[in-house]
Structures are given as structure tokens and as C-alpha cells.
Amino acid sequence: MSLTLGAAQLAGRIDRPPPRPPRPRSRLNVFARWVSPVAIVAIWQLLSSAGVIDPRTLAAPVDIARRALELVEDGTLIEATLTSLQRVALGFVIGGAIGTTLAVVAGLWRVGEHAIDPPMQMLRTLPHFGLIPLFIIWFGIGETPKITLIAMGVCFPLYLNTFAGIRGIDRKMIEAARSMNLTWGQRLRHVVIPGALPQTLTGLRQSLGIAWLSLIVAETVSAKSGLGYLINDAREFLETDVIVVGLAVYALLGLATDGVVRAFERRALAWRS
Amino acid sequence: MAFLKTSPTTAAPSADASTYVARVRDHHRAFGRHQVLRGIDLDIRHGEFVALLGRSGCGKSTLLRSLARLDPTPPGEVELHGRTAVAFQEPRLLPWRDVRENVALALLNTPEKGVRHERAEQTLAEVSLTEKLHAWPLQLSGGQAQRVSLARALVSNPRLLLLDEPFSALDALTRIEMHQLVIELWRHHSMAVLIVTHDVDEALALADRLVVLDEGRVARTWEITSPRSDRNPAKPEIATARAEILSALGVQPTPPNPNRDPITGELRNRPDDRSGNDRGAA
Known part of the structure; x- marks a missing residue:
């Protein structure tokens, strides 16, 4: 139950529209926005110290920070993070390659569209987490079902957005390129790919969000290593501090990958200013 | 071609090519x-x-x-x-390439990059857009964009x-x-x-x-x-x-x-x- 709720919240975070260009904020406003989060943490700490919040329900912020340092120092956290990161990277590369390749084939050739688009449109309505039981039957509980789940999640947003991006290119621009005698490959390089890029990057950001979400779900279902294992193991011993540390790392990793894509967007799409 | 009933003037195809x-x-x-x-x-x-x-x-x-x-x-x-080269009703510039690159694109099949840029710059100077070489098309006015489009058509030296x-x-x-510019360009380029x-x-x-x-x-x-x-x-x-x-x-x-x-x-x-x-x- 708590899992579905978390998924819905995360999905809500992922599907939000691309951010507006940030409003210039005054120094005071930046400060003002930090007041309430800091206050919440402070109250949380006070309640924990006063014994109102049981550490088996939720550990105190200071204990969580201390635990995080320990986990970093003994290498557990780094190792778990790298394991999880590797799963996401592998699933993302596989799913991304499949999604974009299918989108390019469907986007450029009418035959490809007829062959690829209908099944993709049908499959995308499947909630891919619902496939977990099948994946477990097919692949067992090792690395394969996790990576497959992540790849599935990544594939569809990239397919849909890249396909729409290619189809959204103004035919008149392709015609202008033809009037300049550009070859097929040159038109692809100078018109189609840059023209489809904005929408593809939107898909990339969506699919990265889903990749992390899929990782969390897959690791929560079963894991013998990685952040999910760390969290599940901590649950056995009611170590809520470790659980919070693991969740924080998940969140930071998601933010970091999103930030990378955003930075790339700012550079690659500078022409839209 | 023989069945095409050529006109009474005995113009050979080569003469056609030099006239038309x-x-x-x-x-x-x-x-x-x-x-x-x-x-x-x-x-x-x-x-x-x-x-x-x-x-x-x-x-x-x-x-x-x-x-x-x-x-x-x-x-x-x-x-x-x-x-032949075309300038369309809408300038049809690629928004993701800067002005110089848009013009140089028409030369893709000919020389290497440095030469392409040089010729694009020369042609943009002819349409008085030297100061916009590195502007994005979306930053141009309608008239400027149409001049870039003209430069892009001209840069390949069309007949x-x-x-x-x-x-x-x-x-x-x-x-x-634009009318004055077109007449000027027409006079300069044969x-x-x-x-x-x-x-x-x-x-x-x-x-x-x-x-x-x-x-x-x-x-x-x-x-x-x-x-x-x-x-x-x-x-x-x-x-x-x-x-x-x-x-x-x-x-x-x-x-x-x-x-x-x-x-x-x-x-x-x-x-x-x-x-x-x-x-x-x-």
C-alpha cells in the first residue's frame, strides 16, 4: 500500500510539465524559502530528543546524519549506491536504445510506423510494474528482472516523445533542405535530429524518473545487494535511520540525473531563447 | 528526343544551354x-x-x-x-542553426567547412547582415529572416x-x-x-x-x-x-x-x- 502511494507521488513528480525559466529571486526570497524546511527538521529533532517520536518509528535527524557518515565511512553506502546505479544505467541504456531506435524507424518510414506504433501504443497502457510476477517467472529474482523492468519503464516515454518529435518537424523545412540538394543523411543530421531533440529530451527526463522509480520497486520486491537491500535489511532490525539514508540517496540520485539532462537541455536548446 | 518535333530553328541542345x-x-x-x-x-x-x-x-x-x-x-x-535555388514565402530557416550555419548549409555538398563559412559570410554581407552572423533565426525580424533566406539561396551561385x-x-x-535588394543582387550575380x-x-x-x-x-x-x-x-x-x-x-x-x-x-x-x-x- 505504502508502495503504491510512493509510486503515485513519484509519478506526479515525474510527469509535471517542463519548468518555466526560473524567475530571478532576491536573496531574501531564497532565504525565506529555507525557513520552513529548516523549521520542520528542527521540530522533528526536538520531538525525537524529547522522546515523542520513537526511533523505531522514525530516527532523529542527527542520528540519521551520524548513521549516514558511518555508512559512507565503512563503504557500505558507496557499494550499495554503485550497485543500484549500475542497474539503472544498464536498464536505461538498453531501454533507451530500444525506445529511440523504434521511434526513429517508426518516425522515418511509413512501413515502420504501421509495424511498430500500434503494438507500442497498446503495450504502453500496461502498467509495467504489473509485469513483475511474469518477470519473476521468466527471469527468476536475479539481476535480469530488475534490469528488464527498468528498461521497460524507460523505453516507452522515449519512444513516444521521440516519435512525436520526429513527426512534429515542419515538412517545409525538410523541403527547404531538399531544395538545397541535401542528401538523406544530411537532412537527417541537420533537420530531423535537431528538430526532434527538444521533445526527445522531454522524453529523456521522464524516462530517467521512471528508471529510478522502477529501480526502487524492483529492489524493494527482492534484492541481495544495492540500496534496496540496504533498506530491506534495515527494516528487519527496525533501523529507520538506515532506511531514511537509503531514501535520501535515491532522491539525490534522481535529482542529479535530472540536473544533468537539464544542463544539457540549456546548452543544446539555446536556440529557443 | 527525335519524336519531340524540334522547333524550325536548328538550335542544338548546346545552343539551348547557352541561351536558356x-x-x-x-x-x-x-x-x-x-x-x-x-x-x-x-x-x-x-x-x-x-x-x-x-x-x-x-x-x-x-x-x-x-x-x-x-x-x-x-x-x-x-x-x-x-x-537552381529557391527562396520560399516563409524563410524556412533551421531555428537550431545560427544565421551563418543556415546559409552555409546550402554548400554542404561542396567545399570544406572553412570555405563554406567564408562564402556564407560574403553572401550575408551582400544582404547587409554581417552583424547577425551568429544570431539564432528566432531572434530575427521578418525582413532579416527573409534576407537570410535570400542569402542561403544565393550562396550556391544559382543560374x-x-x-x-x-x-x-x-x-x-x-x-x-527587399525589392531594391533583389534587383541589386540580380545585377551582381549573373x-x-x-x-x-x-x-x-x-x-x-x-x-x-x-x-x-x-x-x-x-x-x-x-x-x-x-x-x-x-x-x-x-x-x-x-x-x-x-x-x-x-x-x-x-x-x-x-x-x-x-x-x-x-x-x-x-x-x-x-x-x-x-x-x-x-x-x-x-
Whole structure:
């Protein structure tokens, strides 16, 4: 139950529209926005110290920070993070390659569209987490079902957005390129790919969000290593501090990958200013 | 080719190539069951400035597309000698390439990058856009974007420049500047120009020869001999041609207004000009 709720919240975070260009904020406003989060943490700490919040329900912020340092120092956290990161990277590369390749084939050739688009449109309505039981039957509980789940999640947003991006290119621009005698490959390089890029990057950001979400779900279902294992193991011993540390790392990793894509967007799409 | 019944002049194909940039013979085009071009004959000589006029749907843009090799044409009907280039009604610049790169793109099949950029810069200087080399197309005004589009067409040194209603989206003042620019560029580059327009006054100000299309055929042709500096609408040659062309287009000719600028001639904005559903059956 708590899992579905978390998924819905995360999905809500992922599907939000691309951010507006940030409003210039005054120094005071930046400060003002930090007041309430800091206050919440402070109250949380006070309640924990006063014994109102049981550490088996939720550990105190200071204990969580201390635990995080320990986990970093003994290498557990780094190792778990790298394991999880590797799963996401592998699933993302596989799913991304499949999604974009299918989108390019469907986007450029009418035959490809007829062959690829209908099944993709049908499959995308499947909630891919619902496939977990099948994946477990097919692949067992090792690395394969996790990576497959992540790849599935990544594939569809990239397919849909890249396909729409290619189809959204103004035919008149392709015609202008033809009037300049550009070859097929040159038109692809100078018109189609840059023209489809904005929408593809939107898909990339969506699919990265889903990749992390899929990782969390897959690791929560079963894991013998990685952040999910760390969290599940901590649950056995009611170590809520470790659980919070693991969740924080998940969140930071998601933010970091999103930030990378955003930075790339700012550079690659500078022409839209 | 023998069955094509060559004209009585014993001109060999090589002589054709030195005289004409384009020869269109009995050219037909149909979209589905709709016949758009029904046997067009049109020759464009080297260095000539031709205007193609006609009501919407008369086939003038289709003919331009055939000349630009944008559509497949039946063999033998459209013969082109030398490179052609097009500037469209909308500038059609690639928004993700800067101005210089947009122009250099037309040279992709020829020299290496440094040379491409150098020639793009030279051509952009001709259209007075040197200071916009690295601007994005979305930052340009309509007139500037259209000048980039002209530069992009010119940079490959075409023998025939095709202009598809290139100024119809511009404001009147910008249009005067563009007319002057086009004449200047035409004089500097030894090329022929074919401009498609439905603005009679624009055609009269720019072209040596005006061709009116109607229902997919050439209805009539006018040669204008007055120098471009002396094409006052009140001048008999211009006034007569204007009245005849308007009537060939199925518009009631109005006496030329001497206050109207001979180059811009805001004719297109008059409501009775476009909405007429009384198609002239010329």
C-alpha cells in the first residue's frame, strides 16, 4: 500500500510539465524559502530528543546524519549506491536504445510506423510494474528482472516523445533542405535530429524518473545487494535511520540525473531563447 | 528526343544551354483527378527577370516546384541548365542553426567547412547582415529572416533563382527594401530570376517579362522595356500593361493612383482584390 502511494507521488513528480525559466529571486526570497524546511527538521529533532517520536518509528535527524557518515565511512553506502546505479544505467541504456531506435524507424518510414506504433501504443497502457510476477517467472529474482523492468519503464516515454518529435518537424523545412540538394543523411543530421531533440529530451527526463522509480520497486520486491537491500535489511532490525539514508540517496540520485539532462537541455536548446 | 518535333530553328541542345536556364515544354501536372498544369510552355533566358502571376490555384506555385525539382516531373517536360535555388514565402530557416550555419548549409555538398563559412559570410554581407552572423533565426525580424533566406539561396551561385511569393508576409516598407535588394543582387550575380507573386505592381516594378497563368496554361505574356528607375504607374506602357494584366486576372482594373508607391503598391490589401469569386475565364 505504502508502495503504491510512493509510486503515485513519484509519478506526479515525474510527469509535471517542463519548468518555466526560473524567475530571478532576491536573496531574501531564497532565504525565506529555507525557513520552513529548516523549521520542520528542527521540530522533528526536538520531538525525537524529547522522546515523542520513537526511533523505531522514525530516527532523529542527527542520528540519521551520524548513521549516514558511518555508512559512507565503512563503504557500505558507496557499494550499495554503485550497485543500484549500475542497474539503472544498464536498464536505461538498453531501454533507451530500444525506445529511440523504434521511434526513429517508426518516425522515418511509413512501413515502420504501421509495424511498430500500434503494438507500442497498446503495450504502453500496461502498467509495467504489473509485469513483475511474469518477470519473476521468466527471469527468476536475479539481476535480469530488475534490469528488464527498468528498461521497460524507460523505453516507452522515449519512444513516444521521440516519435512525436520526429513527426512534429515542419515538412517545409525538410523541403527547404531538399531544395538545397541535401542528401538523406544530411537532412537527417541537420533537420530531423535537431528538430526532434527538444521533445526527445522531454522524453529523456521522464524516462530517467521512471528508471529510478522502477529501480526502487524492483529492489524493494527482492534484492541481495544495492540500496534496496540496504533498506530491506534495515527494516528487519527496525533501523529507520538506515532506511531514511537509503531514501535520501535515491532522491539525490534522481535529482542529479535530472540536473544533468537539464544542463544539457540549456546548452543544446539555446536556440529557443 | 527525335519524336519531340524540334522547333524550325536548328538550335542544338548546346545552343539551348547557352541561351536558356530553363525550358518548359507542354508540362502537365495533376494531383489526383485535378489537373493543375495543362500544358505549360515557358522559356527562361540567362539573366532574365520573369514574374509569374495568377490567381490562387492557377498553378504558379506548382510550376515553381517543378522548376525547383521539388516534385518529380515527366521526362523531357522541364529542362534545366545549371543550378537552381529557391527562396520560399516563409524563410524556412533551421531555428537550431545560427544565421551563418543556415546559409552555409546550402554548400554542404561542396567545399570544406572553412570555405563554406567564408562564402556564407560574403553572401550575408551582400544582404547587409554581417552583424547577425551568429544570431539564432528566432531572434530575427521578418525582413532579416527573409534576407537570410535570400542569402542561403544565393550562396550556391544559382543560374536560376526561384522566389515563391517571398515578400508577401512583409510590411510595406520592408518590401520596398527587399525589392531594391533583389534587383541589386540580380545585377551582381549573373542569374535569371523567376518570381511568383500575385501582386501586379510588384511584378511590374521588378520583372522584364510578366507571365500570367490561368487554369494551368500560360494565358499571356508582357515584356516591359522601361528601365526599372522609370516605371511610374502613370507612364503609358506601365499603365496599359497593368490594366491588361488585371483584366487577364479577372479583376476590374482601377485607374492607377499616382500617390501609390510604384514599388510597394498596396494592391493586395484591397478587399475586392482577393475575395472575387468571379473567376475570369480568359
